[in-house]
Amino acid sequence: MADAASEELRADVLVVGAGPSGLMLAVCLAKLGVDVMIVDGKDGPTRESRALGVQARSMELYEQLGLVDRVLAERAPATGIVPGAGHRAFGRVEFRGIGKGISPYTEITVFEQSRNERLLVDALAESGREVRWRHRLERLEIVPGARADAASVIATLDGPDGATTVRARYCVGADGSHSAVRESLGIPFEGVTNAYTFYIVDAADVTGLVDESINMRFTEHHFLLAFPMGSGRVRLLGVVRDVDLDDAGRLPEQNVRSLVRHEFGVEYSEASWFTTYRVSHRLAARFRDGPCFIVGDAAHIHSPVGAQGMNTGLQEAHNLACALADVIVGGMPDRRLDRYEVERRPVGRTLVATTDRLFGQVTSESRFARFVRGRALPRLGPVVLLLLPRVLGGRIFGYVSQTRIHYRMSPRDAGRRDPVVGRRLQWTGSNYDVLRSMAWQVHGYGVYEPEVQAIADSLGLEAHAFPPDPFGRLDPSLVYLVRPDGFVAAAASAIAVPGGPPAFREQLAG
Structure with missing residues (x-):
């Protein structure tokens, strides 16, 4: 909301760039109760088709947001x-x-970028927010705080009515390969x-x-x-x-x-x-600088072979939105946000290297x-x-x-790749509807329901007991801690202990 005395706008999170990544971030933040402002120098959503393919994981995100039926109705x-x-x-x-x-x-859903953007713009409007079009970032300043994790940002925007100042706790650059946010931060973009x-x-x-x-x-x-x-x-x-x-x-x-x-x-x-x-083929040297982050093409660009780019940006935005909400709304410590770079930059690095190698082979x-x-x-x-x-x-x-x-959820994961922990929750045919709450949850598959409920109650979380996994991937002797982004953060014995399983408490502490 505006501060009439200083003519300064304020928000928890300022998102610069209203392409697919920025819009996904804003929609998720709004759903999670975060005060978000999104701006873009363009006068509206992209009109060209641009990126086309929406992969299965991105469709699962649209399902979590209640938007997948709209995609299915218009897709090819x-x-x-x-x-x-x-x-x-x-x-x-x-x-x-x-x-x-x-x-x-x-299937690969063909749903062009312009339609993705319109879908997300409409979803944002339904949450009571809208993009501030024709507002271009002119200057970005990090304001030090009393603690290292208390820094904020001041952004100067050039809009249709002149300069506007925005003060935000965090800023996210979703402004493409020539990102003004990334360049303001001096982050190398090598490749x-x-x-x-x-x-x-x-x-x-x-x-x-x-x-x-x-x-x-x-x-x-x-x-x-x-x-x-x-x-x-x-x-x-x-x-x-x-x-x-x-x-x-x-x-x-x-x-x-x-x-x-x-x-x-x-x-x-x-x-x-x-x-x-x-x-x-380029990858940013880092995805976080204090209170600032970059996502999508601002963080990596590569060949369109494989239809991965837009999807990677959508998933980065979803990951970061859940982390920001954990801190801003859930009260987790700022170090929770360090996981964004730890988890997503290796994905970007692998993607850039793979598409570079594949592109080199076919050309x-x-x-x-x-x-x-x-x-x-x-x-x-x-x-x-x-x-x-x-x-x-x-x-x-x-x-x-x-x-x-796959993400490493704990330093103890080094050297091993758990088939469930650190991965998005395995689909069993009936367990994805509950993810729409975008809340931390305890899941059991073939576990006695009161045991699941007791463990969840001890941690103040949602409990969900399902029949055994028909594909045999989820252990009926374990309960799983599922993050708001749908990734499994930890697994523990399905026996209630006072205060909840230690591995769960560790993850919930940020």
Whole structure:
């Protein structure tokens, strides 16, 4: 609310940037009872389609926020992936098959960035808040506090009515790859820019591809990814070499049209959006600086191969919002916020390294890479396609869907990867509805309900007793401490002890 005497606005959290990450952060904070203000220099949500794929883990977040039905009503489903060589597809992998039992959302949901943003803007409005559009960050100052954890920020914004000052306890930069927040903090953004030119075409009346599927095609010198967008539209995405550019070093849309027709047998009538850019792979040196944080493209950028970028930003925002609410509303110590960088920066580092390596492999001009793409793949691809889903199907789905992410919940976790603790709660078919409260909870699966209730009561938490896990992953002799973000923070014996299990108390202490 505004302070009339000083003409200064105040908030618990100032979010700079109203793309998918910033909006997810603001929606979650509002739901969790945090006084949040979100600003953006644009005049409204993105109009271009931009990022497309919403992975299973992000769909689970939308379910937790009560928004998933809106996504499902407007999405274009991608039910499988169809690889191929040149003009020919050589098989199909069904997402439903390899994702069975892992998540209720076994497809890649094609729901373009502009729609994600409108969905979240509407959800924010329903919470009684709105984005302050046309407010650009001009200056950010960290104000030291009496304690190291009591610093705050003062932000100067340039708005339609002149300068505005905002004082906030915390500030989050969700303002993209050229983040003013990150640059104000002097956080290095190290990495490389690829030499090749990427193109994106949102095309209509496309022929030569398998419908309702992600098509992936290779030739000796090129690759093509195609995503269904619904209403007869398809996203075409690929890389071109210098020889494909015109004399001025540019890539006209007509050149792309000719290239995809010649290399892949794909034709289309018109393009509703066409853009080119150079791909960068960069990771911020840190995700937190005192009372300031960065999320999404402000923290990492990479190739769009794999449809991971927007999803990673949404999940970072969700993670950080829950941590901020634990401190601001729940009264946990400020050190609880250190977990954001500890948990999320390794995910960003792995993502950047993986996409960089994958992008390098599919664009390499080495003799071996050309041989694989041009000769080996057409012959061996159908065989590999038969074997790979059977051997690694669930693991592949877990990586792509971002349901395999693992956090170290305690220093004692070093050197071991628990199959449950540190991961998002395993889906059993009936246990995700209770996560909508976004509260700390105690869960038991096949545990006597009064025991679950007694342990939860001793800690002042919600209790939820479920039937045994039909997939056998959740131990019926244990109870699990589940965080508001849906991750399992600890496990303990299902025997009540005074004050609750020590591992639970440790996590609740921040």
